Amino acid sequence: MKEKNWYAIYTKPRWEKKVSKLLADRDIVTYCPLNKVKRRWSDRIKMVQVPLLPSYLFVHIDSSAFQKIRETPGVINFVYIEGKPAIVKDYEVVRIRKFLSEFENVELVPFNPQKNQRVMINQGVLVEEAGRVVDLKNNKVTVEIESLNYHLVALFDKSKLINN
Helix, strand or coil: CCCCEEEEEEECCCCHHHHHHHHHHCCCEEECCEEEEEEECCCCEEEEEEECCCCEEEEEECHHHHHHHHCCCCEEEECEECCEECEECHHHHHHHHHHHHHCCCCCCCCCCCCCCCEEEECCCCCCCCEEEEEEEECCEEEEEEEECCEEEEEEEEHHHEEEC
């Protein structure tokens, strides 16, 4: 039996819930993070659930189900990192579930590192290493990492860093 992982998939706009239902009907475990928000109509205010990540949802599958996912109406493709479908760690899905069960009207704020800010690397061979932003150019960030009493300076794509 192959190991199952969580993967992120990209859907047509406003198809997140439909795709989640279509996949569930095919016995595929999905998670579409839904945010509870208040919406105002002319005659009332109502609490509705909207996707937290527009056009994205998560599936828990092994690699043999990739084609089945791609053939589902509304699915555009998997989210790729370094040429392979991106694996989402179990604890990240659990963390999103817990957060959304506890809070309403959640906002997504993009991470934009600033000079001298402490950051942590979240991908690659230096995963979970902390460092300090030295320089920023376009989507590339130069990070200084202290190790063995030396300063290693490396250039990273902004998407590989998180706030520390």
